[in-house]
Amino acid sequence: MRIVQLIDSLEAGGAERMAVNYANVLADEIEFSGLVATRKEGALLSQINPNVSYLFLNKKKQLDLIAVFRLRSFVLKNRVTHIHAHSTSFFLAFLLKLLCPTLLLIRHDHYGNNVFLENRPHFVLKLTKSFFKGVIAVNQKLKNWSEVKLKSRNVIYLPNFSVKAAQEKSHTFLKGTEGKRIVSLANLREQKNHFFLLKVAQKLKESNPDWTFHLVGKDFDDEYAVQIKQLIKEYALENNVFMYGSKQDIGNILNQASIAILTSKSEGLPVSLLEYGLYKKAVVVTRVGEISAIVQNGKNGFIVDADREDLFYQSLVNLIENEILRTDFGTALYNTIQTDYTAESIIKKYLNWIQTS
Structure with a gap:
């Protein structure tokens, strides 16, 4: 398998950390592991495993054809088989699928505002659901939501995971009293x-x-x-x-x-x-x-x-x-x-x- 993680930014958020974690761990498990940041880089850039192929698209707008075709070139060059799209990056994955029909798409749902899940906008998710091979939900409530609200098939609950950084420079010193x-x-x-x-x-x-x-x-x-x-x-x-x-x-x-x-x-x-x-x-x-x-x-x-x-x-x-x-x-x-x-x-x-x- 040759899998690319797709994420909008590399800021230090939960979905972003998981995209980096998946890419890093998969680098030692499969033929090819890639990571693409679509809109913005960030602090997590320094945590990407050297064995992960990385691309920054610098996407400027919702429908950025230049970014779509840059991603297509990256996918074709590296013979990518799967796009694993985290959070809102699923729409770019959908556009890419129109150009590369053989690609298999995975949507990773990290939606955190579960208190208001019933009010979650879902028109575009429902419109594009048939293009995705499967959905990963980070909790059971999101799994149920995809199955009931979107009528999605092949939905799996996979909890998040964390890994200790291999090499971490200590540069933050907390104020206050040690031990308190x-x-x-x-x-x-x-x-x-x-x-x-x-x-x-x-x-x-x-x-x-x-x-x-x-x-x-x-x-x-x-x-x-x-x-x-x-x-x-x-x-x-x-x-x-x-x-x-x-x-x-x-x-x-x-x-x-x-x-x-x-x-x-x-x-x-x-x-x-x-x-x-x-x-x-x-x-x-x-x-x-x-x-x-x-x-x-x-x-x-x-x-x-x-x-x-x-x-x-x-x-x-x-x-x-x-x-x-x-x-x-x-x-x-x-x-x-x-x-x-x-x-x-x-x-x-x-x-x-x-x-x-």
Whole structure:
């Protein structure tokens, strides 16, 4: 097989990380593994395996014929058999299929706004569904949605997976006191619910002022980001909550933290949670998406409803006051990830699905 991953950008988001992960792992498993970024490059460019054939299309508009034909040339030159299109890049894959009818297309659905899934626009997805050999969903809810709403066939649920970077330069140094840092890996998007996080930080400032929160994720310079920064000032959290923007030395960052959190109100299967597990972090997370399939409350972390700031706060305090519990949770979460969410197990299922469906 000769497979190309198609993704709109290489910014540090969940879908983007998965496109890079698939390309990197497949480079050692199949004849040819490629990766094409359509609209924008980004920080993940540095994480692409040297054995992966990479192309940047620099696509300027929705219907960019120059980009389509550049992609066609890349596909023909490398005798590509499959295009694995992540998120919204599926439409470019559809256009390419019109020029290369023998290509087999896979659509990877990373849609994270599951709370409003019933309102998700789907006209174009339904219009193009017959051109795709199959659909990969990152959670069961998305799998059901494709089967029921789109009447798609050959839909498989494959959880996300994370891999440790082979070589990672340590360039991010977290503020605060060693042993008293709480990290959140989440881009500044509304579904990540940083407002919830700040309300919890307010409470923790009163009871445990020496513990600090460290927000790592892309700042889109939009109204949501502005509101976060305003609330940090309004709540007088300048010395308790620190923002770092998008970073790539995730292992280095997590090694500096004692607790890791997610406060999302909507999710698929967050790659950041898998990374927490890989680095044996004790976690407090919200019960959304597929998170509850990984975190078992009181066994390998704490999981609470997305509207319960009081329980989230109390769970943090429980971890803060019990170092042994933090260690036990971190080890248990690591074991969970190693059992069900490794690259090896997911890629094996992925290749078997492609070959047999």
